[in-house]
Every structure is written in C-alpha cells, then in structure tokens.
Amino acid sequence: MSVLDVPRPRINCSMLSQHINRAVCFLGRVEKVHPTGKSFTVVDGEGKTATVELNEPLEEELSGIVEVVGMVSNKGAIMAATYNLLREDKGASFDLELYNEAVTVIHDFPQHYPFQVAASG
Amino acid sequence: MKLTEGAIAALSNGNGGNDPVLQLVNIRKIEGGNGPARFRVMMSDGQHTLSSFMLSTQLNYLAEESKLAPNCICILKKHVTNILKDGRRVVIILEVDVIKSAQDVQGRIGDPTPYSDGQNKVQQSAPVPASRPPLQPQNGNEAVNRGFNRDVGKKAPPLAMPSTPGGGSKVVPIASLNPYQSKWTIRARVTNKSSIRTWSNSRGDGKLFSMELVDESGEIRVTGFNQEVDKFFSLIEVGKVYYVTKGSLKIANKQYTSVKNDYEMTLNGETSIIPCEDSCDVPMVQCDFVSIGDLENRDKDAIVDVIGVCKTVDEVTRLTTKSNREVSKRTLGLMDMSGKVVSVTLWGEEAEKFDGSGQPIIAIKAAKLSDFGGRSLSASFSSTLMINPDIPEAYKLRGWYDKEGHAMDGMSLTELKGGSGGGNTNWKALADVKNEHLGHGDKADYFTCIATIVYLRKENCLYQACPSQDCNKKVVDQQNGMFRCEKCDKEFPNFKYRLILSANIADYGDNQWVTCFQESAEAILGQNAAYLGQLKDSNEVAFDEVFQQANFNTFVFRNRVKLETYNDESRIKATVLDVKPVDHKDYSKRLIMSIRKMAAQ
Numbered sequence: 001m002s003v004l005d006v007p008r009p010r011i012n013c014s015m016l017s018q019h020i021n022r023a024v025c026f027l028g029r030v031e032k033v034h035p036t037g038k039s040f041t042v043v044d045g046e047g048k049t050a051t052v053e054l055n056e057p058l059e060e061e062l063s064g065i066v067e068v069v070g071m072v073s074n075k076g077a078i079m080a081a082t083y084n085l086l087r088e089d090k091g092a093s094f095d096l097e098l099y100n101e102a103v104t105v106i107h108d109f110p111q112h113y114p115f116q117v118a119a120s121g
Numbered sequence: 122m123k124l125t126e127g128a129i130a131a132l133s134n135g136n137g138g139n140d141p142v143l144q145l146v147n148i149r150k151i152e153g154g155n156g157p158a159r160f161r162v163m164m165s166d167g168q169h170t171l172s173s174f175m176l177s178t179q180l181n182y183l184a185e186e187s188k189l190a191p192n193c194i195c196i197l198k199k200h201v202t203n204i205l206k207d208g209r210r211v212v213i214i215l216e217v218d219v220i221k222s223a224q225d226v227q228g229r230i231g232d233p234t235p236y237s238d239g240q241n242k243v244q245q246s247a248p249v250p251a252s253r254p255p256l257q258p259q260n261g262n263e264a265v266n267r268g269f270n271r272d273v274g275k276k277a278p279p280l281a282m283p284s285t286p287g288g289g290s291k292v293v294p295i296a297s298l299n300p301y302q303s304k305w306t307i308r309a310r311v312t313n314k315s316s317i318r319t320w321s322n323s324r325g326d327g328k329l330f331s332m333e334l335v336d337e338s339g340e341i342r343v344t345g346f347n348q349e350v351d352k353f354f355s356l357i358e359v360g361k362v363y364y365v366t367k368g369s370l371k372i373a374n375k376q377y378t379s380v381k382n383d384y385e386m387t388l389n390g391e392t393s394i395i396p397c398e399d400s401c402d403v404p405m406v407q408c409d410f411v412s413i414g415d416l417e418n419r420d421k422d423a424i425v426d427v428i429g430v431c432k433t434v435d436e437v438t439r440l441t442t443k444s445n446r447e448v449s450k451r452t453l454g455l456m457d458m459s460g461k462v463v464s465v466t467l468w469g470e471e472a473e474k475f476d477g478s479g480q481p482i483i484a485i486k487a488a489k490l491s492d493f494g495g496r497s498l499s500a501s502f503s504s505t506l507m508i509n510p511d512i513p514e515a516y517k518l519r520g521w522y523d524k525e526g527h528a529m530d531g532m533s534l535t536e537l538k539g540g541s542g543g544g545n546t547n548w549k550a551l552a553d554v555k556n557e558h559l560g561h562g563d564k565a566d567y568f569t570c571i572a573t574i575v576y577l578r579k580e581n582c583l584y585q586a587c588p589s590q591d592c593n594k595k596v597v598d599q600q601n602g603m604f605r606c607e608k609c610d611k612e613f614p615n616f617k618y619r620l621i622l623s624a625n626i627a628d629y630g631d632n633q634w635v636t637c638f639q640e641s642a643e644a645i646l647g648q649n650a651a652y653l654g655q656l657k658d659s660n661e662v663a664f665d666e667v668f669q670q671a672n673f674n675t676f677v678f679r680n681r682v683k684l685e686t687y688n689d690e691s692r693i694k695a696t697v698l699d700v701k702p703v704d705h706k707d708y709s710k711r712l713i714m715s716i717r718k719m720a721a722q
Binding site: 092095098101102105108109 | 709
C-alpha cells in the first residue's frame, strides 16, 4: 500500500502523535540537514520542529518551504515517500503561519473537512 | 393626617424618601431682581422643620394661587437636594401634591423643632438675599455637581436662579446660564476659537471673533465684537481654562452653530475673563459621539461628533477649487466598535500636518456628514479635530482596538473610487445580493466579492464612441465617413472603440449578471478596446480566442448594485467598478476569520 494511494491529511507538529503509522502531508520550512543527508528537520507554522527521514540521502542542499508526504513513525518522525520544494522566487511569499491556521481549521471542523478515500467510478 | 416623621432629617441629609407627607409651615416670596420670583418654603414632618426648601419656578403658580399656604399638607413627589459650597443643603421642590388645603387643617401638626444637621444654620427669619449662595439648576432629577457625565449632549431648560449677590464669585455650570440672571461666573475651557472676521457695510465696519466654552455641564458659543475683540482675542488660548463673568446671554442662533445650548453669550464692556490655574477637572471637550455604524441613519449634511481609530490614512493631495484656489486634502479611514469604517476628509493645514501613524484615536467635533460615496465625513472649518484626546471614550477605543479591532477589516460606509483606501471593503457573496436585497434602498449599494467569470457576451461588447477626450457618448454613423456626436454637437471623421461588456460571474452560492465598462472590461479581457475593435473587424478567430482565454478566471470584483424599474418591471442592475486579481493571503485570512466567527455563534 503506497502512501501515495491514500488520503493524507495535512498536519503540523502538534498532530504528529495522533497520526502515528498513518500517511500525512507535512509542510514546513527546512531548518537543518543532517550531515549524512539522510534526514533533515523542518519547522512548522507554530515554530515546532519535526524530523523527516529519507530512504536515500539528499543529493543537494535543501532550503525553504518543503512539502513532505510520508508515514509517521512510532517515534514521531516522518518517513518521507516524496517531498517537493515550493518555489519562493515566484509569486507571493509563503505565509507559514497562515498555512498553520488553515491546518488548524481543517482539524477543528472534521465534519466539514472529512478525509475519505474518494470513491471511484 | 399622618406626616412622614424623619423625612425632614432624611431630606436634609440628601436621602430623599419616597413621597414624604409634609406640612407646609411657612412660605415666603423672594424677589428675583431680573428674573421671576422665588418662593422659600419651610416644611415640617411633625418632628422637625426645615426652612431650606425652594420651590422651583415652574411651581410658582401654586404659591401665587395660594394653593401652597401655611398649614397645608402636601406630598413631596419630586425633589432634588443640592449641597452648597458651604455644606448647607437646599431641597428644591420639583413636584408637589397638596392633599389637604390650608383651610382644612387646624394648625401645626405635632411640635416640630427646627432641624439642624450640625451646621447650626437654622433659619426661621426671612432670608436676606445677600446671604444666600446661588442654587444650581437641575436636569430633571440630576443634581448638578462636579464629576458630571461628560457626554451630556442634552440640555435641560435652565431654571431661573436667584441673583448671585456680591459679585457672584461662586462658579455656576454653563448649563444654568440664561438671559434672566446676570450675576454669574463660569469656569470653562476654550475648545474652539475662530479667527477675527471683519465686515464693512452701509452701517459701518466692525470685527468679531467667536469661541466655544465647555465645562462639565455643557457648552456655549461666545462672540465678542469690536472692542471686546481687542480686549480678549489675544488673551484667549484654545485648550486653556478661564473664569468668565458678566457676559450677555441671548437665544442662540442655531443657524450658525451646532453648539448644544439654547443660549449664546456675547462679551460686553463689563465682561471679565480671567485665566484659571486649577483646570484639571474641567473637561477638554463636550462631545455627543455618534457611532460610525449609526451614520447611515443620519441625514446628509448633519453635523455630528465622532470618535474612532484612524485605521488608514492617505497621502495629502492638493487640488484646485472652482474659485481657482489651491487647497490641501487628506482622507483617513475611521473605525469604531461598530465595526464600520467611514472616510473622513481633512482640509488645509490640518490635512498637511496630520500624522496618522500608529493608528491614533481621532475625535472630531462637528464633522459634516455627506452622502458622498454613501456616507462620508468632512472636517470643516468649524469642526474640531482631536488626536488621542484624554477622554474615557478614547481609552475604551484603544483597548478595544488593541484586543480585537485591529484584526477586523471593518465595513466601509464610503465607496471610494479607483481602489479602496486601504482595507475598507464590504465583502459579500453573490447570494447575499438577493438575500440581503442589496440595491433595493434609495441609494445604490456597493460591495466586493470574489467570483469567477463563467460567461462573456462578446456580441455587442464594443461601441463606437466620440473621439473627444472626455466624451464617451456613442456616435452616430453618418454613413458618409463622418460620425456625429450629439453631446459635443460635432462631427468627426473617426471614433474610438469603447467596451461595454456583459458578463456572468459566479461563486459557490450564486451567479450574477454584471456590466463591465472600459477599464474593468479591458482588465478582464486582457486587451485594450482599440485593439479588440481592430481584431473584431479583421480577425474573428483571434477575437473569439480573447474571450475564450478570459473565461473562468477568478477576480476580486467591486460592484455597484441598484434596483431599476423599466415599465413596471424591476430588476437589479449590477455594474463592475473595479477588477483586481485575488490576493490569496488576504482571502485566506478572511475565510479563516469567517469560519472562526461562525463557529463561535
């Protein structure tokens, strides 16, 4: 079961513990890349830090806003399946706090923002 | 007949009882000099007597018709106890019912003794006017004391006061001034001083200046002519407190002023104005603030006092008036706790010197309300602008703004042309147009929405307009190579293409047909009218392509809606005033705020 086949809710650090062993989408600003390149830390809109672990070491230096899709491990780290950097050179700057507020809203009103597998024809 | 024993003691101590039954022992007329007579009354409750009752002048007829006569029994229905500067108390009788007339009563009930509240100022003899300090008039049941409600906008009719003997060095409230009493002194702050104005007519020349004085009880307009201008104009400084005495009072000419007082004062040869050192408890200003949200309910041209947070402020601009005078102008957005924002225009030096940084609290006295853009305010020459005034309303606003107000967008009462004055927008969803019956009122309604274009009518979107600079009237094709403009009354060999684009826009809830004129149409289509006109005539495919590309784009639309009636049929007409790309951050913030607000309800 690929992480990419299931719905993955957007979360921030404070929600990691509720999503252990589940697929999530985590968005934050890259803080520090481990010297081995196999993991890096990200800061979310609330200023909290999470660790992202990769299957293969990074080939380039990572910085800026990154969106990671992966599973949350028992230890609360995100085992990344994919990640993508948001371009900061184009368009309006990304407002991480505003994003965090939106994520909070999504989780405060699950009845309006349900996470379901889309029924396919 | 049972009298209410203990009532005299209670009244003397300022604790008015409930409708005490008293016996009138004595009533004495005191000539009022310039004004109506006053009646001094001695009352008994069977236990004590008290001679410091005064009949309010509206009840003089009771004494004159001998309804109130020694020995009659009455119920004191309404009264006010005033404490004089020397500690003595005077009970003003405002309403009294005679329940047993004097002739029906045998004599004095009980054996009352004069009540003394420790002051030993028992007066049985006729009071000599010279020894009686002035009584203060009342606003209904309110005792006039210091520490008055600062927002007193209502003015009670002043009751005639007994003459203040001996030069009247006791200070009386402005609210008590009237033409019938001449010996008074007020202690007031100057809130506004005009410049010296001169005139010259067949009867001669003259000069005058005017000012407004304020104290805890109210305000009054004061004018000085000729010699008084020389005597007082330079002495008086706005914001300072003065003792003023011996001015002439007359009925106010409300045409020239919005000051809330039935009377106004004129300085004369006997007037004296002396600076007062101890001024801290005289209020700075007398304002009757109207909530910004209420301005919609006021008539245009009304004069109002407002107070609010200066949410936005524009750069100062200069414009030339019809009389070719150059004048400076600046607009600011004022918001209060009603959540509504109104545009305020400042002029001249006030506009130039204004510093709106830091969102100051702005109070304006006597601002002029206009229906420009819906509702807007102007600080005219007779308005007083105060920045961060030292009044409780200002502190309340500051506290509210710091806690919640700063996060609010505020709904603007003023529709500004060409781009909002920084965040004053009335956001609506398209369904609201029908649900809230926008445009159904006397005036058009303005709102802003985010919507997607779902249809553009490309047929007849272009018309041939007069090529003159400021004329956009449709020209008539004379079929001879000439085009006639009826408005300019001229013929031209050419025309300019202009756009009137009919579009349907939609959001999650509803759709709306709107008309877009030149600027907004060009913004939506991404091409100018001239080019489109050319395309239409030469390359239809390319012309169609423009419309294809423009379809399904989302914008921020600012619209004007009005109900219009054609031959018994009423329809809402919506016009697009401005089109802007969506600011997603702004939109997200608003959505989150709406969600949170809805959740809290």
